[in-house]
Amino acid sequence: MSTKGILMRKLLNARRMVAGILVIIISLAIPLNLQTTYASTAKKSIELEKSIEKQFGISITLSNKLSKDEDEAYESLLLLRDALYMMPNKLVNSLVKHFKSKGKSTTVALSISSAQSYGTAAGVYSYDSNTINLYIPEYASLWGSGTEPETILHEFGHMVQYALQDIYGTKKLKSEFTKLNKKIAYGGKWKEEYELVFTREYASTDFGEDFAETFMASILSRIPNDKNAPLLKKSEYIKKMIETQLKVKVANDAWRIYSQTPSKKYKEKLVSNIFLGPNFQDEGIYQYKITRAEFYKLLREVYMDIQLKDVKWEKYLDSKRSAQYSFNKFFSTYETNMLGKIKRKDVALILKKLMDCIYRPDRAHCTAF
Template sequence: MMKIKIVLIISLLICFFSIQAYGATEEPVNADKLIDDLKSTYGIKVIIQDKDDNINYNDCLIVLDKGLSRFPDGLIKEITDYYAKKEISTNIIVNKTEKISDLFSEYVMSDSSANIYINTLLYRNSCVASEEGFIYETGHFIRDYIFEIYGYDKLKSEFEKLNSGYNYGTWAEGYENIFLNKHAAASFKEEVANLIWYTEIHPDKLRNISDGNFTIIHKKIEILSNAAEQSFSSVTKETNLWNEALPQKPDEWARETIEKMETASLIPEEYEGIYRAYITKKDFYNLTFSIIEKKIGKESFSNTFGIVEKEEYTSLDPLKGEAYVNIDVYDSDEDNYITRLEIAKFFGYVSNKLNKDISDYKIVEFDDISSVSESEKLFIYYVSSNGLLNGNGTSFKPFKNCTYQESYLMLMRLYNFL
C-alpha cells in the first residue's frame, strides 16, 4: 500500500474569505451530498460499486468535482442535457483497488449511456482518485460531443491540413513537431482527446514546448478551441478557452513592468509566457504570496501568515502509468477566474496582516459599484487610494476578470507599496 507523507503548505484564504476547502475543513463532508451536488450541477450520476459504509469516499468525490470544475461553467451540463434528451445517461462508475498498477480510468460510450469508469486507490479506509486520469477520460467525453455538434469530418479535415503528410497510426522522426505525443498520433480521435486533457492539466508545458514559439500543435489547439466555441453556448471568445496553453507575448503597456519582475525573479518559472489569459484565483493567490515572501523574507512571511499541515493527494499519469503526489489543498472555487473586487479584498487582507492601515483611504466616486456592498466598497477605496488598483476614469469594473499581465502590474505595485 502506498504511503502518503504529510507536508507543510500555506492555507490562509480559508479563514479570510470563508472558503471551505474540502481538504482543509475539520467538519466531515457528506458523501451523499457531494454525489447529489455532482448530479445537480453537472447532470452526472455517480455510482459507487460495492459501496462499503466503512470506507470514506470523500477524497474521490472531491477530485471528481475539482476535475469537472476545471471546464467553463455549464459546459459539462450542456453535454449531459443533450444526451438526456436522447435518453442517454451520463455516469461516473467508481471502483476500488489496493494496487497502483490497477489505478486507471476508462470512457465507454454506448447507445444508452456515457460512462467514465474510475479505479480509486484504497488507502487508510479512504478512496483516492487520480484527477489527471479522470480529466484524461473526460477529454474523450467532451471530444465526442464536439464531434457530434461541430462535425467529425469537418474537424478532422482541419487537423489533417496541418499534418503535412504525417499519417496517424505510426511514429517516426518529425512526428514530435506535429503531434503532442505517440498516443495523440495513434488516431484523430485520440489526438483530440489528448489535446483536451493536456491543455487542461499541463498548459504551461504546452505553452513552452518550443521555447515559446508558435507551433502546429498550438494551431491545432486554436482550431479545437474554435470548434468548442461553436459547439457550446457556455463558451464564447471572452472565455479564452485553452488560451493558457498558447505561447503569448505581453502587450506593450505591460512589457516594461513584466521585464522588471522577471529580472527580480518575482514571476515563478511556471508562469513564464502567460500574459493574455485570465488568471485564476489560485494562481493570483500563489503569485501574491510569492512576491510577499520575496519582499519580507521567509521567516517573517511564515510568522505573519502561519503554516498548517495538510495531506497530499495521489495522482496518476494516465499515459505513463506513474503514480505521484499532488500537494494542492482543494478549494472548490480556486480554479475560477478572479475579479477586480476579489483582488481588492485580498489586497486589503494582506495589507492588514502586514500592519498597513487599511482605514487610510479616500472615498472615490466610481459609477459602477452601486451593487457592491458597503463593507466591500471600503476595500475598493483602499486599493484605489493607494494606487494598487486603478479605475478607468469613473469606473472600477469590480466584476471584471483580470489577465495575467494585468495582475503582474497590480502585484508590482503591491511589492513596491509594502
C-alpha cells in the same frame, strides 16, 4: 518533447503565480498539530456529491469500497470538482444537454483499484453509456490516478469528441482535425520533432487519443508557444468547434494555449526553493488571471505540500488525511463561492485568515484547528 521534459512540465504545471506567493507565505508558518479524528466529516462526501451533481447536471457513482472510506471519497470528489471547474464555463452542462437529447445520462463513476501493472488505465470513457470511469489506486502508483486533472480532462475530451461527432459528423471532424498534422500518420515511430504536433507519444497513436490529449493540454497550459505549431492549430480548432457546435463561449483564461509572462517586478520572486515548488521559467505555465476555484485548489495543494514535506513514509497516509481534514474544514466557508475571477484583495484576506488559524487556532473561524 522528451520523457523527462514531459514529467517536469507535469510536475510544475499545477502551480502558477499565486502558488508562488502561497509557498513563500505558508512555508514561513509553524506546522499545525495534525489531528487524527475525522468524525466531523462524516457524510460530508454525500453533500459534496449532491452539490456537484446539481451544479453540472451529471450523475456521480462511487464504488462500495470508496463509499465506505469517507475521507477518501470526500477528497476524490473535491479533485473531481477541481477538474470540472477548470473546463470552460457551461461546457459540461452543454454536454449533458446534448447526450440527454440522445436518451443518455452523463455519469462519472469513481472506484478504488488495486491494479498496479504498467499500462493500467486511470480512466476510461464509454460512448455507449456516456460514462467516465475513474480509477483511484489503492496503493501508491507510478501510473497515475483517475482523480488527477490530466485523467479527468482527457476523458471529458473524449466526451467532447463524440458529442461533436454526433453534431458535426465523424468523418468531417476527423478529416479537418487530422489535416492539421502535417501529413504525419498515426501509429508511426515517435520522432523528437513530433513534439510540435502531438502532446506526447500516446497522442500519436490515433485520432481519438490525439483529440482528448489536445483538449486536456489546452486547459492545462501544455501547448507549445509557437504560432506555427500544428498542435496549436489543433487546439484552436477544438476551441472553435466547441463554440460553434456546442454553443459554449470559451474564454481565453479557460483555454490556455497562449503563454504569459510575469511583469519584471515579480518575475524573479516567483521561484520557489521548495522541492517541486513553482518555477515560472518554463513557458506555458504562468497565468495571471485565475478563478476563485483555481485559487482554492492551489491553496490546498501548496498547503498539503508544506504539511507533508517532512513526514516519514510510514506516517504519510495518516498525516495526509489529517492535513486534508484540517484544510477542508477551513475551506468549507468558501465552497459556495467558487465561480468568477478572484481579486487580489480577496487573496490577501483568505491568506490572512489561514495564517490566523495557524498561529491562533482558538479563533472562531478556525474550528478545524
